[in-house]
Amino acid sequence: MTGFNFICETVQKMKKKYDESDPFQVCKEMEIPVLYASMGTGDACCKGFFFPHSRIRTITINSDLSRDIQRIICSHELGHAVLHRKCTGVKAFHDFALFDTASKYEYEANIFAAEFLLPDSNVLEVLNGDLSFFQAAAALYVPAEILDFKFRIMKQKGYALVDPPIITNGNFLKNIDIPINYEYNYC
Numbered sequence: 001m002t003g004f005n006f007i008c009e010t011v012q013k014m015k016k017k018y019d020e021s022d023p024f025q026v027c028k029e030m031e032i033p034v035l036y037a038s039m040g041t042g043d044a045c046c047k048g049f050f051f052p053h054s055r056i057r058t059i060t061i062n063s064d065l066s067r068d069i070q071r072i073i074c075s076h077e078l079g080h081a082v083l084h085r086k087c088t089g090v091k092a093f094h095d096f097a098l099f100d101t102a103s104k105y106e107y108e109a110n111i112f113a114a115e116f117l118l119p120d121s122n123v124l125e126v127l128n129g130d131l132s133f134f135q136a137a138a139a140l141y142v143p144a145e146i147l148d149f150k151f152r153i154m155k156q157k158g159y160a161l162v163d164p165p166i167i168t169n170g171n172f173l174k175n176i177d178i179p180i181n182y183e184y185n186y187c
Contacts, residue, residue, distance in 0.1 A: 004152075004153055007108060008115050010083070021116070021119075023071060023074040033056075034059045035058060036060070045062060047073050048061040048076070052085055061073050068141065072142065072143070075117050076110065076113040078113075079113055079116070084108070110146075110149050111152070114150040114153060115153055117142060118140060118142065118150045123136070123150055127161075133147065133166075144166055145166070
């Protein structure tokens with residue numbers, strides 16, 4: 001399994017190289033096409049997937065999802081594109097159960113997405129505002145499960161954080177509740 005440090009260093013190098021924290025823009029800069037396809041909105045719908053073929057890496061995102069959720073999916077799939085592009089025997093990463101902690105590849109892509117979307121300084125600033133874990137996730141415009149992954153990363157980095165009140169499971173997106181209209185404050 002790819003380590004926390006490697007994933008975090010990879011994210012930081014990418015952000016520095018492209019001077020960008022928008023996953024869609026990073027994909028564009030890396031020449032990874034992001035395609036959109038209607039895949040429904042039901043509990044079992046596919047949220048998105050990464051597909052490498054003949055040295056061409058492509059991310060497909062469910063166009064039926066809100067832009068907010070698409071940003072999270074894009075970050076997750078970008079993680080697959082960067083971390084798993086050379087994995088032999090893996091033709092596509094399907095995210096029917098996005099944020100599945102049981103799969104090595106999904107776990108690594110979740111860590112990548114959490115690190116990409118949530119700079120340490122932003123998380124600490126929100127936590128210093130004396131918010132609950134769930135209020136902090138809402139203030140950061142991410143599902144609590146993404147913040148759970150970020151807490152894991154920050155603990156590995158040596159931050160003293162209390163354990164979050166959740167244990168992320170593989171089916172959280174079917175009950176996702178993210179505000180649909182807000183402005184991102186990219187860092």
